[in-house]
Amino acid sequence: xxxxxxxxxxxxxxxxxxxxxxxxxxxxxxxxxxxxxxxxxxxxxxxxxxxxxxxxxxxxxxxxxxxxxxxxxxxxxxxxxxxxxxxxxxxxxxxxxxxxxxxxxxxxxxxxxxxxxxxxxxxxxxxxxxxxxxxxxxxxxxxxxxxxxxxxxxxxxxxxxxxxxxxxxxxxxxxxxxxxxxxxxxxxxxxxxxxxxxxxxxxxxxxxxxxxxxxxxxxxxxxxxxxxxxxxxxxxxxxxxxxxxxxxxxxxxxxxxxxxxxxxxxxxxxxxxxxxxxxxxxxxxxxxxxxxxxxxxxxxxxxxxxxxxxxxxxxxxxxxxxxxxxxxxxxxxxxxxxxxxxxxxxxxxxxxxxxxxxxxxxxxxxxxxxxxxxxxxxxxxxxxxxxxxxxxxxxxxxxxxxxxxxxxxxxxxxxxxxxxxxxxxxxxxxxxxxxxxxxxxxxxxxxxxxxxxxxxxxxxxxxxxxxxxxxxxxxxxxxxxxxxxxxxxxxxxxxxxxxxxxxxxxxxxxxxxxxxxxxxxxxxxxxxxxxxxxxxxxxxxxxxxxxxxxxxxxxxxxxxxxxxxxxxxxxxxxxxxxxxxxxxxxxxxxxxxxxxxxxxxxxxxxxxxxxxxxxxxxxxxxxxxxxxxxxxxxxxxxxxxxxxxxxxxxxxxxxx
Numbered sequence: 001x002x003x004x005x006x007x008x009x010x011x012x013x014x015x016x017x018x019x020x021x022x023x024x025x026x027x028x029x030x031x032x033x034x035x036x037x038x039x040x041x042x043x044x045x046x047x048x049x050x051x052x053x054x055x056x057x058x059x060x061x062x063x064x065x066x067x068x069x070x071x072x073x074x075x076x077x078x079x080x081x082x083x084x085x086x087x088x089x090x091x092x093x094x095x096x097x098x099x100x101x102x103x104x105x106x107x108x109x110x111x112x113x114x115x116x117x118x119x120x121x122x123x124x125x126x127x128x129x130x131x132x133x134x135x136x137x138x139x140x141x142x143x144x145x146x147x148x149x150x151x152x153x154x155x156x157x158x159x160x161x162x163x164x165x166x167x168x169x170x171x172x173x174x175x176x177x178x179x180x181x182x183x184x185x186x187x188x189x190x191x192x193x194x195x196x197x198x199x200x201x202x203x204x205x206x207x208x209x210x211x212x213x214x215x216x217x218x219x220x221x222x223x224x225x226x227x228x229x230x231x232x233x234x235x236x237x238x239x240x241x242x243x244x245x246x247x248x249x250x251x252x253x254x255x256x257x258x259x260x261x262x263x264x265x266x267x268x269x270x271x272x273x274x275x276x277x278x279x280x281x282x283x284x285x286x287x288x289x290x291x292x293x294x295x296x297x298x299x300x301x302x303x304x305x306x307x308x309x310x311x312x313x314x315x316x317x318x319x320x321x322x323x324x325x326x327x328x329x330x331x332x333x334x335x336x337x338x339x340x341x342x343x344x345x346x347x348x349x350x351x352x353x354x355x356x357x358x359x360x361x362x363x364x365x366x367x368x369x370x371x372x373x374x375x376x377x378x379x380x381x382x383x384x385x386x387x388x389x390x391x392x393x394x395x396x397x398x399x400x401x402x403x404x405x406x407x408x409x410x411x412x413x414x415x416x417x418x419x420x421x422x423x424x425x426x427x428x429x430x431x432x433x434x435x436x437x438x439x440x441x442x443x444x445x446x447x448x449x450x451x452x453x454x455x456x457x458x459x460x461x462x463x464x465x466x467x468x469x470x471x472x473x474x475x476x477x478x479x480x481x482x483x484x485x486x487x488x489x490x491x492x493x494x495x496x497x498x499x500x501x502x503x504x505x506x507x508x509x510x511x512x513x514x515x516x517x518x519x520x521x522x523x524x525x526x527x528x529x530x531x532x533x534x535x536x537x538x539x540x541x542x543x544x545x546x547x548x549x550x551x552x553x554x555x556x557x558x559x560x561x562x563x564x565x566x567x568x569x570x571x572x573x574x575x576x577x578x579x580x581x582x583x584x585x586x587x588x589x590x591x592x593x594x595x596x597x598x599x600x601x602x603x604x605x606x607x608x609x610x611x612x613x614x615x616x617x618x619x620x621x622x623x624x625x626x627x628x629x630x631x632x633x634x635x636x637x638x639x640x641x642x643x644x645x646x647x648x649x650x651x652x653x654x655x656x
Contacts, residue, residue, distance in 0.1 A: 431459025469655025
């Protein structure tokens, strides 16, 4: 790859020239490193890391099926699991996070299955921590289902989710169309497993009864989700008890019909080697469902579904782990934005190559599950992963469209279809969800199965802001476009009293505030506007003394009362800088200190070291570390700062 990149430089003298040279050097170094990470076909994909649960479940899936031993792979996964064990003895949901009972039970079980001595110091500490927190019976529903499948606890400890749900009419209070895409793809094959209750192979005969305070057969008090509200908790709890008693009497013919319906749903959405829903839990459940239904291991559907899981592995020289999914479309689109911000012939050619890779991935011929709510909308979105035709997402689509619009080129048709789909997926309240419209039946988060509180995909501020940004960047205004006006109204209505916005898919209020300020700026809202001013003031008020910004996963707790200080990270600092520059604060001292933080913290490889998680799968339940975030977001922010200073502009015209 040609590394002769031409960069614009500061036209200053004296101290400003020194600062400008340092900034240019940081941008150049990061750019060359990012270009070097680009694949030969033009796309970018970086590791996507979650907590201990995914690699632990991978190990347990292999042993549940009785797969041939892969001692070397298990050894490496064991190294990884032991490395991320917390000082509290258990496993957290994010780096340096608090003890989590469910992650800890699964990690302990996996390590024991791998062959770790239960009396080894790390296993003793883990067991003591689990018991001190109430034992395995306090784990969440998905962990208890795994334990029930492994015959470590009775099925009555798991809420009833009968496979007959597949036969319910659309008007019924619970229907698959009323829950999120991720819930749908995980639950449907799981319904079959919970109905058939297949026995594990578990050739090593490993169990974890030592993790229960009360013997599981004697346990009567199974936990509910902390978010459960009354009277829904009582109503759904009573219904679960009725279903527990009635299950043995369900008509066999009806159950068989429901299983067939679930089987057909899964097969239709298998998604080749990218897997059901392109997410790990759904992929695993699909494989185990096929096993339970008696499919041959040589059946091509089984082999393909199993291969989809293997493609999520990250195997290194000394350790290995399993990703929850992969993020090539997201990584590629965001990297393209950063490179377009950098400018210069080579960076722009690289961005164009990335967009050319993205262009054919637009889904134009499949009406996915989203069409249940919006049947008259034509498809036109992009998925998050390499392929996931039934489940394109709004966030990726808006980001891809904005990059294509900014780059220029032969993208007019792709942009128009993407815009059409985005407008069509707007919810009634003016906001946008990630995968569906009007997926906001909040009472369903109170069913016992939904103790994670993430059964739904309602509109959120960050995704909605991206859609507003896209429409504004494409030249729409609140006067010319009803969808844009409704989106702006939604953002103004959801701004919090302290000036911030909630961030659903990134941590957290910094992410939401960055997204929203960019949207308001793109839509022509002046920096003097009260919403802009209050948001920018909030960001300045939470800046760390080192010049950076940081926010932890604890900000999603139910008792949250305002920003809590956390260590600075490169990606969150970049979001704050991009937000402040969108608010017209390019010349603020806070921005200068943030830029100084990024230039000082840049690593020898041109990137930034970021072990802390800055993204969100499900608030309070599942968090993510995008390894690409510390590679392209800081670069993007530094280049934006350079460009605005160089042009003497207060803000940029782009939506991100």
